[in-house]
Amino acid sequence: MKILMVTPYPPARDGIAAYAAQAVRSLRRDGHQVTVLSPGPSAAHHHLDLVGPRGALALAKHIRAGRYDRVIVQFHPDFFYPVPNRMRDRLAVATGLLAAFRVASRVEVIVHEIDYRFGRPTAPDGAAARLMWRSVDRIAVHTEAERSRFAKAFGVPATKIALVEHGSDFARNTHFDRESARASFGVPLDAFTFLSIGFVQYHKGFDRAVRAFSGLGARGARLDIVGSARVDDPGNLAYSNSLDALAAATDGVFRHRGFVSDEQFDRWLVASDVVVLPYRSIWSSGVLERAALYDRPVIATAVGGLQEQAARAGRAQDITLVVDDAELRAAMWARAGGRSGATARASWRVGSLADDADLRARVQSEVVRRAVGARGTRLGGAVAAGTVDPDTAAAASRASAPVRRVANLELPAPTSGRSSAAFVKRLVRRLTAWELEPVVGEINALRAATVEALESVAAARGRGAAERDDPAGRVPPS
Amino acid sequence: MSATTAAGPGPLQRHGKIGLVPVRYGAGLVGGAEIVLAEMARGLQQRGWDVEILTTCALDHYTWRNELPAGARDEDGLTVRRFPVVVDDIPEHGTLEHSIMSGAKVPIQAQQRWMNSGMRTPELYHHIVDHAEDYRALIFSPYPSWVTFACSQISPSRSVLWTCLHDEPYAYLDLFSPVFTGVAGLLFQTAPEHELAHRIIDPLAPHAEVGCGVGVPQDYDPDGFRARHGIDGPFLLYAGRREGGKGWEELLSNFAGALGRSDLEFSLVTMGRGPVNPPAAVAGRVVDLGFLDDAERDNAFAAASAYIQPSRYEAFSRTIMEAWLANTPVIANGACDVVAWHCERSGAGLTYDDGFEFEACLSFLAEAPDAAAALAAPGRGYVLSNYTWDGVLDRVESALAGWTRAPQVAVAP
Known part of the structure; x- marks a missing residue:
């Protein structure tokens, strides 16, 4: 069968790309002739700018010319819709994609993320989106919740929406065993090793781990x-820096930044004892599925589709779901065989x-x-490294106090003494979380960046004053 | 009624009636301004003043439901005049409230619509319109209430404010400028409150720092308290209204965060009013005792490992004084200038600026209980030296004597 896969593709550092690569491999192993078209330059056979109606029409032209038996689209709105977009943009894109899908013999779309608001039948863009989705032969999502929401939002019969396991196409990428994997990363054999791996983003919550x-x-x-930041935007970088500082200030935590190949990714899984997924929000997790490939236990927060993934795994995988810190x-x-306790903490120096x-x-x-030390800013890392003395750190901490007093923004817990009210709150949370959580993340990232900036300036001033006082320019000892 | 005392530079003539105007009045209320005005009323009456309470029929400051009958009656030896509350459910109120609290520039017309779209007491207003001359002074509190805003302007030369000024968005509204500049006098409780008023308002009406009185318990029964309420192990205490403005949610969040990161054995005991709503992770560690009488409240302070003051809007904070009287250390939100000032002056409390500092404070309590007890030790002396009712009433009387005129007394020929 001649198949076209429309998807971001390696070496792009992208979870969907990695997912698609596994699917392509699986299809090709089954004997299919798979052509890959990606929205940007990659290892794909073709690439096209797919954004906007022109992108959709270019895709239609490509499909018509290729005479594919089957077109598989890994769908994320950002691949096709301009950001930000208006109603007329959405109308034009949906119409263009409708044209592209209609020229194909068979279209399958794997939905990785979607904005459910834009399927209202009374709005022109919603009506076009509904037509577009109905023209798809098979829609695939990763969780039951996504299936029911999708069907409702876009008026697609639920029978047309398939549930695919995130890891159904996953294959092992490494031949290393635990011992050799650890040796390759310099991880002692006897160290009980937790692993948090993936793009560093606020919603991944590695700081919680x-x-x-x-x-x-x-x-x-x-x-x-x-892992490192997926996109170098200020919010991501600020979060990544704060995570680095927190890791530097915490005994036993090691940060490994930079590009991680698929093989290295799996090798880390093999090297670990327990995989930790401390996500604040997530649609579904490929890491959880990949951990299963190597029988690695997982501790994961019960957010997004993780609960459903864990339920599907059942007893086949050792998964501990947690609800909070x-x-x-x-x-x-x-x-780790211990009890969380104060015994591990340095006692107060309170002898007298x-x-x-x-x-x-x-x-x-x-x-x-x-x-x-505990907060996880650069200041804590600098104190731990001995490049900032405690007095300077205290002064810098005072400088950031007005901002720190404004606590991180948290969505209120959807709880209530009345079960009906709690149900409504949970429902509203589910419907709005995708929109609110990124905003909360951005605001908190802005707060963290402001704290960092205030502390950096105050610490620099402190160091400058110390150097002026000391002709040799030595920084006071910690 | 009249009396004379030697409070102040000369003999004080206690001539004339003083009306105290709390927004709510009655047993079991939780609210600093209301409690203080009630205690002040009793104290002034004991000193020989003719005192009256002017208040509403409501007890709940969320619903403003008229729960008590309107009219005048004797309540524990005090004349209390109650007036019904009117609440118009105007949707714009919430929108304007949100704009004000978010710091947006709200035009004065909109500020006025905001103030008048919540609870009102037209009959109290008209009582003062009709009878202002019957009073030597009318003492209002707190400043951002409709009662204070509207009624203090009826006869400004008789109006005195127990301000309860906090560094909050309301304080910066043009709406309240006449309240702070045009009345007979302003009673401040602390130096930081006084300084804040000077930063925000110019020129201030005549004003004085008088402190705030706190009752001194005769004794404490911490063991009995634990036994009666089935509380084992160390606990942190919070007393007061459980609502966002008082920092309750933030306290819960910090408490859950601290317990999530460290193995601390504390539970959090709370008394007062309002929904508790603890996060699931610490639900079993949060104990709500509801409203306690004064004696049991004092016992709770004595039994606690520390009192937590999470509010950033305090003009005085009676509860931290009650903790210190019971030799209990205070852990307080550093965002509140007044409470931080008390902690620094007394040396008996720590402050925190975020959840990590809060956690470090709890760690100190848990790991160094002897040092924590030593930390708390100077607190009782601090309260007794500065904030007993005797001293406070002396200063209040002195201020009233200077700001208000005694009624003309007919002299027999």
Whole structure:
């Protein structure tokens, strides 16, 4: 069968690209002739700018010329719709895609993300989108929840929407065993190793894993965080920097930045003891499926489609779902054979505090010092590395206090004493989370970046003053 | 009624009636301004003043439902005049409230619509219109209530504000400028509140720092408290209204975060009013005791490992004084200048600026209980030196004597 796969494709660093690569491999192994068309330059056979009506029409032209028996589209709105877009943009794109799909013998679309708002039958763009989706022969999603929402939003018969397991096409990418994988990364054989791997983004929540891990380093465990920012936008970079600082300030946490090939990705899985997915939100996780390939236990937050994926895995995979940071910490400590506890923390240096004439000032100063280390800003990393002395750190911490006092934005918990109200709240949360959570993430990233900036300026001033005081230009010892 | 005392530079003539105008009044209320005006009323009456309470029929500041009968009656020896509340459900109120709280520039016309689209008490207003001359002074609190805003302007030369000024968006509204500049006097509770008023308003009406009185319990029964409520293990205490403006949600979030990151054995005990709604992870560690009488409240303060003051909007904070009187350390939100000022001056409290500092404070309590007790030790002396009712009432009387005129007394020929 002659198949066209429309998708981002390696070496693009993209989860959909990695997913598509596995699917292409699987199809080709089944004897199909697979041609790949990607929206940007890649290892695909063709690439086309697919954005806007021109992109859709170019796709139609390509499909007509190729005489494919089957067209498979890995769908994400950003591949086809301009950002931001207006109603007329959506109308034009949906019409163009409708034309492209109609010229194909058979079209299958794997939906990775979609905006459910734009399927209203009374709006011109919604009506066009409905026509476009109805022209598709098979729509695939990864969870049951997505299936029902999609059917409702776009008026597509549920029978036309298939549920595909995220890992159904997954194959092993590495031949390393645990021992050799660890040796290749310099991970000691006897270290109990947690792994958080993937693009570093706020919604992935790797910082939660670090905080939950805090204290386990003293017990010989380690947490390896592998991956870097997917897109170099300021919000992502700020989050990545804060994660780096938090990791630097936390004993036993190791950051591995840079490009990770598919083989290295799997090799890390093999090297690990437990995979940690501390996501704040996610549609579905390929990492969870890949961990299953290597029988690696997973600790994951019960968000998005993870709960459903875990339920589908059943007893075939060792998955611990957690709902919040407390459970995440408990699960990690339980896996590492310990109990989360204060015993692992440095005790207060309070031998003679009770007799101290300036007790409050000393304790308050220690409170600030400890928080700097735990907070995960660059300042904490600098203190840990000895490049900033504690007094300068305390001054820098005071500089950021007005911003830190404004707590991170959190969506209110969808709870209520009345079950009906709780149900409505949960429903509203599900319907709006995709739109609200990125906004919350951006605001929190902005807050974090502001804290970083204020502390950097204050620390630089502190260092400058110290250097002026010291003719040799030495930074005061930590 | 009249009396004379030697409070202030000369003998004080306690001539004339003083009306205290809390928005709500009654047993079991949770609310600093209301409690203080009630205690002040009793204190002034005991000192020989003719005192009256002017208030509403409502007890709940969310619903403003008229729960008590309108009219005048004697309540525990005080004359209390109650007036019904009217609440118009105007949708614009919420929109304007949101704009104000988000710091948006709201035109004065819109500010006025906002103020008048919530609870109102037209009958109280008209009572003062009709009878203002019967009073030597009318003491209002807090400043951003319809009652204070509307009624303090009826007879400004008799109006005195127990301001309860916080660094909050309301304080910057042009709407309240006449309230702060044109009345007979302003009573501030702390130096930071006083300084804040100077930063925001110019020129201020006559004003004085008088502090705030706190009752001193005779004794405490922490063990009995634990036994009666089945509380084992160390606990943190929060007392007051459980609502966003008081930092309750933020406290829950910080508490859950701290327990998530560290193995701390504390539970969080709360008393007061409002929904608890703890996060699932700490639901079993949050204990709501509801409303407690004064004696049991004091016992709770004595039994706690620390009192937590999560509010960033406090003009005084009576609860931290109650904690210090019970020799209990205070852990407070550093965003509140007033509470941070108390902690620094007394040396008996720590402040936090985010969840990590909050966690470090709890870690200190857990790991160094002797040092925590030593930290709390100077708190009781601080309260007794500065905030007993005797001293506060002396200063209030002195201010009233200077700002208001005693009624003319007919002299027999």
